[in-house]
Amino acid sequence: MGLERAFADEPAFVPYLAAGDPNYEDSLAYVEALAEGGADVIELGLPFSEPIAEGKTIQDAIVRSLESGMTPDRFFEFVEDLDVDVPLVCMTYYNLIYQYGDSESRSDSGTASGDTASQEGPRPFVEKAAEVGIEGFVVPDLPAEEAGPLREACDEFGLDLVFIVAPTTRGDRLERMMEQVSGYVYVQARLGVTGARDDVDDATEASLARLSDWDVPKAVGFGIKTGEHAEEIVAAGADGVIVGSALVDIVAEGHEDGDSTEAVADRLESLARELKQGAVRGAQERPQPERT
Amino acid sequence: MSTDDAHDPKFGEYGGQYVPEALMPAIEELADAYGRYVLENEDGFMDEFRERLADFGGRPTPLQYAEQLSARYDTDVYLKREDLLHGGAHKLNNALGQVLLAKYMGKERIIAETGAGQHGTATAMAAAHLDMPCEIYMGETDIARQRPNVFRMRINGAEVNPVTVGRGTLKEAISETMRDWATTVENTHYVIGSIVGPHPFPKMVRDFQAVISEEAREQAIEKTGGLPDSVVACAGGGSNTMGAFAEFVSDDGAERSSAKNPSGDEPRGRVDLVAVEAGGSSLTVDEEKGVAPNSATLSTGDEGVLHGARTKLLQDSDGQIMESHSVSAGLDYAGVGPELAHLVDEGRVTPVNVDDDAALEAFHRLSQDEGVIPALETAHAFGYLEENHDELGDTVVVNVSGRGDKDLETVIEETSKRDLDIAPDMSILNRVGGGGI
Numbered sequence: 133m134g135l136e137r138a139f140a141d142e143p144a145f146v147p148y149l150a151a152g153d154p155n156y157e158d159s160l161a162y163v164e165a166l167a168e169g170g171a172d173v174i175e176l177g178l179p180f181s182e183p184i185a186e187g188k189t190i191q192d193a194i195v196r197s198l199e200s201g202m203t204p205d206r207f208f209e210f211v212e213d214l215d216v217d218v219p220l221v222c223m224t225y226y227n228l229i230y231q232y233g234d235s236e237s238r239s240d241s242g243t244a245s246g247d248t249a250s251q252e253g254p255r256p257f258v259e260k261a262a263e264v265g266i267e268g269f270v271v272p273d274l275p276a277e278e279a280g281p282l283r284e285a286c287d288e289f290g291l292d293l294v295f296i297v298a299p300t301t302r303g304d305r306l307e308r309m310m311e312q313v314s315g316y317v318y319v320q321a322r323l324g325v326t327g328a329r330d331d332v333d334d335a336t337e338a339s340l341a342r343l344s345d346w347d348v349p350k351a352v353g354f355g356i357k358t359g360e361h362a363e364e365i366v367a368a369g370a371d372g373v374i375v376g377s378a379l380v381d382i383v384a385e386g387h388e389d390g391d392s393t394e395a396v397a398d399r400l401e402s403l404a405r406e407l408k409q410g411a412v413r414g415a416q417e418r419p420q421p422e423r424t
Numbered sequence: 425m426s427t428d429d430a431h432d433p434k435f436g437e438y439g440g441q442y443v444p445e446a447l448m449p450a451i452e453e454l455a456d457a458y459g460r461y462v463l464e465n466e467d468g469f470m471d472e473f474r475e476r477l478a479d480f481g482g483r484p485t486p487l488q489y490a491e492q493l494s495a496r497y498d499t500d501v502y503l504k505r506e507d508l509l510h511g512g513a514h515k516l517n518n519a520l521g522q523v524l525l526a527k528y529m530g531k532e533r534i535i536a537e538t539g540a541g542q543h544g545t546a547t548a549m550a551a552a553h554l555d556m557p558c559e560i561y562m563g564e565t566d567i568a569r570q571r572p573n574v575f576r577m578r579i580n581g582a583e584v585n586p587v588t589v590g591r592g593t594l595k596e597a598i599s600e601t602m603r604d605w606a607t608t609v610e611n612t613h614y615v616i617g618s619i620v621g622p623h624p625f626p627k628m629v630r631d632f633q634a635v636i637s638e639e640a641r642e643q644a645i646e647k648t649g650g651l652p653d654s655v656v657a658c659a660g661g662g663s664n665t666m667g668a669f670a671e672f673v674s675d676d677g678a679e680r681s682s683a684k685n686p687s688g689d690e691p692r693g694r695v696d697l698v699a700v701e702a703g704g705s706s707l708t709v710d711e712e713k714g715v716a717p718n719s720a721t722l723s724t725g726d727e728g729v730l731h732g733a734r735t736k737l738l739q740d741s742d743g744q745i746m747e748s749h750s751v752s753a754g755l756d757y758a759g760v761g762p763e764l765a766h767l768v769d770e771g772r773v774t775p776v777n778v779d780d781d782a783a784l785e786a787f788h789r790l791s792q793d794e795g796v797i798p799a800l801e802t803a804h805a806f807g808y809l810e811e812n813h814d815e816l817g818d819t820v821v822v823n824v825s826g827r828g829d830k831d832l833e834t835v836i837e838e839t840s841k842r843d844l845d846i847a848p849d850m851s852i853l854n855r856v857g858g859g860g861i
Contacts, residue, residue, distance in 0.1 A: 181714070181744040182595065182730060184602045185444040191589060203742050226442055227729040231743030273442045273729070277433075298446035300609065305448060323446055324607035 135173060135268050135292045135315030138219055139349035143415045144172035144316075144372030145362070145408040146351050147379050148223060150193040151176045151210050152202035154387040158396070159197075160213055162383060165397035167216040169404025173316075174218050175270060175374065178207045180225035185272035187324070189377040192384060204232055204257070211264045221294065221315075222261055223270040229282065232257035258285035268292030268315045276308040283312050294318050297343060299335035306342065316349040318374060321356070321365070340369045359410030366414025373411050379403060430459025433623030436769065438762035441622040443732045447602070450609040451732075455624040457529050462521075462631055469528055473521055473632075480553055481510045481520060483635065487643035487821070492793035497813035502652065503796065504640045504668065504823045513799065513826030514636060514664045515546035519615055521632035523550040526613035533608065534558040536615040537601040539566055539594030539660070540754030540801065541573025542826055543617030548582035550615075559583040561601045563592035566753050572830050591747050594661075594757045598731050618661025619761030622732030626761050633667025640821055641671045651691045653680045653817020657825065658804040659699040659775070660719060660755035662764045664825035669697045669773065676772060680817050696774065696816065699764060700808045702750030703777035711740050719748040721760040722768050722775035735762040751780040751838055752800035752831070778807035784838055786810055787828065788846045799826035800834065 138144045147166045152159050166174055179194040179202055186194065202210075211220060233256030261269075268291050274282060276295060286293045292315025297306070299322060309317070321336045336352055343350055352365045353374030362373045379400060386396030433440050433455075441451060461469035477483045485508050490501040506514035523534055534551045536558070538544030544560040551558035560577055564586045567574055577584050590596040598621075605614040619626045619633075637655070644652050657668040675695040704718030716738040718724070725736035728743060738746040738758040748758045767773040778786075786806035791797045798806065802825045809822060828835070839847040 181590075182599050184599045184731070185446075185606065187603070195589070198744070205742075225729075227737075227739070227743040227745075230729055231739065231741075272444050273732070275441060275443065275445055275448050278440050278442055296445045298444075298448070300446055300449040302449065305445075305452075320446060323609065324603075 135219055135221070135294075136349055138172040139316060139371045143366045143370065143411040144349065144351065145170055145404065145411050146173045146175060146353075146372050146374040147171050147404060147407075148175040148177060148374065148376035149379055149383065150179055150190065150197045151207050152179070152197035152200050153193040153380070153383055154196045155200040156206070156210065158393045160210065161393050161397045162400055163214055164216055165401040166379070166404050167218045169401040170408035171218050171404060172372065173221055174216065175221045175223045175376070176211065178202070178204060178222055178224035178228060180228050183225065187377065189380050189384070193380045196387065204228055208260055208264045211266060219267045220265065221268040221270055222266045223272070226271050226274045229254045229257045229269075229271065232260070253281045253285070255285045255288070258282070258289050258291060262289035262291055266291065268294055270294045270296065270318060272296060276305065276312050279312055296320050297339060299323055299339055310346055313348055316351045316372065317343060317346060319343065319350050319352045319370065321352050321354040324354070336365060337368050356407070359406040362407045362410035363414040363417070366411045367417040369418070373407060375407055430455050430463055430624060435626070435763045435766035438734050438766045439623055439626060440734050441732060442729045442734065443602070443622045444606055446606045447609060447622070450605065451622050451624070453529070457525060458624040458628045461525055461528050462628060467528065469525070473524055476520055476524065477517065477635065481516050482508065484639045485509055487640055487647060489647070490794050493809070496793070497809065499813050499816065500648070500819045501809070502644065502647070502819070502821045503794070504636060504821055506636060506664065507796065507798065507802070507824045507827035511542070511546045511549055512829065513542040513546065514633060514667055515542045515617065515826070516550065517635055517667065518617065518629050518632045518663060519543065519546035519550040520553070522613065522615040522628075523547065523554050523556055526556065526615070527554055529613065531611060531613040532557070533612040534615055535561070535601055535604050535608070535612055537561045537594065537597035537617060538573070539563070539597065539617070539756060540752070541566065541570035541577070541830060542754060542799070544582070544584070545573045545576045545580075547615050547617070548577040548580035551582065552580045559585060559604070561585050561587050561597045561604070563587045563594065563597045565592035566594065566597070569834055570753055570830055571833070593753070595745065595748070602731070618663040619666050619763060620661045620731055620733060620735070620759055626733065626763055629663055630666045630670055630763060633663050634670035636664070636667035636823065637669060637671035640668065644819070644821060645691055648819055650819075651675055651693055651695050652819040652821045654696040654698055655821045655823070656698045656700060656805045656808060656816065657823040658755060658801045659701050659722060659760065659764065660757050660801060661759070662699070662761035664823055665699050666761060666763055668823035672697060673767065673772060697767070697772060698774050698776060698808065698816070699768070700804045701775060701777040702752060702755040702783070702804055703779035704749045704751070705780055707777070709738075709746065714740055714744060714746055715749070716746040716758070717749045718777065719750045719755045719757055720777040721758065722764060723777050725760070730759045733762045736760055736765040736768075751783060751834065752804065754799065754801040755804065776808055776812070778804045778811075780838070781842060782807035782811065784835065784842065785844055785846055787835055788839070788844065788848070791828070792846070796824060797828040798824055799828045800831045802826055803828070
């Protein structure tokens with residue numbers, strides 16, 4: 133276990149990109165650019181065909197990645213090919229994790245037969261992820277109630293399982309998550325799906341207040357796109373900021389305009405730097421905790 | 425009415441609540457409301473629901489003896505006429521129940537997805553009836569092939585939002601409606617259209633649709649003196665299917681019971697439950713393209729997680745969801761209700777499938793022989809009856825889940841591509857210079 137370490141010294145900048153967007157080689161360069169720009173943890177999306185928690189920006193990234201041939205096995209190769217010294221988290225939907233152990237038994241027949249239900253659940257996927265160096269998971273469609281088997285597999289292989297706390301999460305549900313979460317908690321800054329917005333929501337402060345007694349770092353995501361956003365959010369008490377859509381937008385625009393890989397990577401690195409610096413400034417503005 | 429625990433989200437290994445965290449409080453609130461209003465009739469909810477189903481919906485629907493089909497198959501065939509429900513399909517049972525429940529819960533806005541447009545139409549009608557604003561998400565492919573239902577939704581005052589991602593059918597529409605709900609959950613109820621999605625939707629939708637089998641079981645006993653040997657219903661997501669099966673599930677004796685029961689005792693015995701899926705153009709899957717040219721989830725799918733539930737799915741070996749296909753938009757879905765998946769595994773429900781050609785032929789046969797124009801979805805059930813009536817016993821109930829007016833353009837186009845002896849000659853339209861219907 134160890135994603136907490138990325139938040140230890142200063143506020144963490146946690147970027148997201150869909151692996152393989154818009155293609156394998158460019159995507160490697162883009163993820164490496166984020167690391168250059170100061171990423172403390174990188175969330176790598178493994179694309180699923182039905183991403184129900186994503187807004188249009190990331191849905192489109194997922195389509196580009198799938199069309200360029202991304203699969204779970206290619207994803208694991210991608211992680212091995214990456215030249216970064218930053219902890220990596222796999223963000224994906226539960227069906228891909230759940231089916232992984234079945235791929236071999238199912239891929240040999242044209243018509244899937246009805247009796248090949250997964251016997252091993254999430255374990256084979258987690259084992260493979262650990263082998264290639266993934267350190268944790270974020271699974272948007274897996275609430276704490278259904279997370280038991282994945283949590284067990286993560287414990288077995290020493291991986292973290294990050295949960296998303298929504299503005300609507302209260303009471304028992306918070307308790308259940310607190311028991312299962314490790315690494316960091318993903319604080320969803322507002323209701324809705326992912327996507328860059330222009331303002332910072334009041335719900336963020338309320339959510340952070342509800343989590344004040346949790347002992348894992350709190351990273352806020354959804355809608356952050358500038359250094360100023362990152363600064364405000366960290367000043368409000370976050371231990372880190374998660375940024376996806378604003379970075380994916382750069383990839384999408386570069387792809388549409390036919391820009392060179394280097395040019396897009398430079399833009400990513402520069403926004404990454406801005407976000408990281410914003411987060412660091414935010415920490416300096418925070419009221420100093422009274423310590424004895 | 426079911427006595428299931430409103431807080432038990434599973435059917436064996438199937439079901440559950442695999443949804444983004446932002447939706448969890450909403451589905452917990454809904455599970456609580458389901459328990460209180462639907463299962464316990466708090467504030468007289470179920471009384472009002474039943475009254476509105478009768479006065480607004482036109483229930484009960486008849487169980488009609490089909491004379492020509494009975495003679496053709498030498499089997500007593502009864503039609504459960506859900507096509508006569510207001511709106512022309514079984515969908516109103518669920519839509520009215522959920523919109524009314526949303527009102528009891530104090531919600532102010534209704535959203536829904538639709539595939540064939542039948543659920544969207546029913547929801548738009550129910551929302552107008554109960555004075556709630558309503559927005560419907562519909563894939564653009566489905567908008568193109570189900571235009572009459574788009575008109576009906578708009579005429580009832582609903583917004584129709586086209587969904588352009590993916591292939592633009594039901595699967596994408598459900599995902600998009602869930603995204604809307606994730607943003608608007610505090611004041612909005614999502615009226616899901618089938619027995620799919622996270623708990624409590626599969627149980628709640630089944631309970632609203634169970635009125636079909638509640639009536640059919642009583643009507644069958646009244647008309648024949650006993651239980652039917654088989655109940656046959658088409659299955660896409662499975663709401664008409666579970667509605668037609670629900671009250672017969674416990675009729676699971678060792679032997680069929682159509683030996684009549686003159687003593688007046690409560691009839692017992694086994695009622696076979698047959699779920700007829702869309703075999704599409706082929707059961708063979710194209711892994712490379714991620715396409716299954718069918719929607720035969722129960723017959724050929726395997727276990728996975730989609731749209732909030734663990735169930736049987738059409739998916740590739742990695743777990744990516746396949747694009748399904750059927751000539752009938754309402755069956756065109758890569759998942760199926762978790763309860764049906766469970767009942768199939770238990771051996772209580774038999775999954776079978778009928779291809780596009782046989783469904784089209786059955787559509788024309790029922791229209792000509794019985795004067796009932798069925799929905800293309802429903803036609804699949806009659807396609808199965810044609811081929812397999814020998815195995816279904818002496819008395820068969822077929823659920824006529826909807827009427828076929830919405831499908832006429834598709835039927836004429838698809839029929840003209842094939843050489844079906846049974847199809848009527850439509851050349852009169854060319855002779856008088858008109859083309860449309």
